[in-house]
Amino acid sequence: MSSPTAPDRISTTEIDDALARIAAGAVQRERDGTRPFEQIDLVRKSGLGALRVPSEFGGRGDDLRGFFDVLISLGRADPDVAQILRAHFGFGEVVRFLPDADARRRWFELFTSGSIVGNAVTERGPVQAGDFVGLATTFTPDGADHVIDGVKYYSTGTLYADHVWVWGATPDPLPISAVVPVSRVGVTVTDDWDGFGQRATGSGTTRFDGVRAAADEVFASSPDDPPAPRLTTGAFLQLYLTAIVAGIAQAVSDDAVTLLRGRTRNFTHGNAELPREDPVLLQVAGELSASAHAARSTVLAAADALDRAERDLLAGRFDTGAAQDASLAAAHAKTVVDELTLNAATRLFDVGGASATSRTADLDRHWRSARTLASHNSGPLKRGVVGDHLLHGTELPDNTYF
Numbered sequence: 001m002s003s004p005t006a007p008d009r010i011s012t013t014e015i016d017d018a019l020a021r022i023a024a025g026a027v028q029r030e031r032d033g034t035r036p037f038e039q040i041d042l043v044r045k046s047g048l049g050a051l052r053v054p055s056e057f058g059g060r061g062d063d064l065r066g067f068f069d070v071l072i073s074l075g076r077a078d079p080d081v082a083q084i085l086r087a088h089f090g091f092g093e094v095v096r097f098l099p100d101a102d103a104r105r106r107w108f109e110l111f112t113s114g115s116i117v118g119n120a121v122t123e124r125g126p127v128q129a130g131d132f133v134g135l136a137t138t139f140t141p142d143g144a145d146h147v148i149d150g151v152k153y154y155s156t157g158t159l160y161a162d163h164v165w166v167w168g169a170t171p172d173p174l175p176i177s178a179v180v181p182v183s184r185v186g187v188t189v190t191d192d193w194d195g196f197g198q199r200a201t202g203s204g205t206t207r208f209d210g211v212r213a214a215a216d217e218v219f220a221s222s223p224d225d226p227p228a229p230r231l232t233t234g235a236f237l238q239l240y241l242t243a244i245v246a247g248i249a250q251a252v253s254d255d256a257v258t259l260l261r262g263r264t265r266n267f268t269h270g271n272a273e274l275p276r277e278d279p280v281l282l283q284v285a286g287e288l289s290a291s292a293h294a295a296r297s298t299v300l301a302a303a304d305a306l307d308r309a310e311r312d313l314l315a316g317r318f319d320t321g322a323a324q325d326a327s328l329a330a331a332h333a334k335t336v337v338d339e340l341t342l343n344a345a346t347r348l349f350d351v352g353g354a355s356a357t358s359r360t361a362d363l364d365r366h367w368r369s370a371r372t373l374a375s376h377n378s379g380p381l382k383r384g385v386v387g388d389h390l391l392h393g394t395e396l397p398d399n400t401y402f
Contacts, residue, residue: 075247087119118158159202197372
């Protein structure tokens, strides 16, 4: 893994170039299991990882609509690379709300220097969503430092990262987290994720055995601190997954066009000699394009709601309902985009015939990746929560998993 170097602020042209380079070879990487270390190194060097860092701190300063627009395109290029960066950008959203400007500047330097942040949050066991005090990972005070011990699963992105964001609990117990170098003594990252989709995301196991975290690497709370609202963070993290799914919908449409253009033999009962001239198959291609357009538009509409909530929170307005609106918009987007994309990934084969099921074509990757991403959060359970909110006024869950 190369050392991070400070990139210049990335331009729109440079973003397009980086996305094209990431897309190159993505199908072959997925097919043969090659890990995208080179592509993540490109993210380091290009400045893609600093899209949301405010311009006064050396980043591009994109609003959420602009960011999610790029993310959808990244999901189209390579959904594994897009998901690898989820914790990285999620941590950046937390940094934006730190009250101390010097602390914001110090942490944003990770992003502007090209560093990538991975995650070590989830554990196996009976911990309820959002119950971070119940995490088994311990932060034991040792002078001004803490010593971290625990095992994390689904550590997406950490295999490729320079730093890892680890969550746990103090002996009190109180929620606590830290961002430490992956290279620190006691951190072990294992690439043992065995899912049928998103196979190169490095979503495996991370162990912490007596890992020291300095005081300035730790985010701690006290018993007197009011509970911090997590609605906008949760909406961001959930819409992030949905944006990747929307990118997959666009990739499905792309492959449908490529597939039709390349076929020279139609079914014997088709409506034209060439498949690309068959009105029935052209209709399917048009439907897939419409699905991709609708998926992108839905995600960007939800991003607008997140932008409104962020403006309120940064201005100190916490009770306007904008955070609930953002969470609801992200939930609606998931419901629509997951269904559109999973259906599109199946309809793709309607324009291809039996040859499209060849392993060398790897067209099943779209359904496998979309299904894996959608499974991060139960669609039926989410829809039930939304229905309860609409009918009974029940507040949406204030946790990063909704």
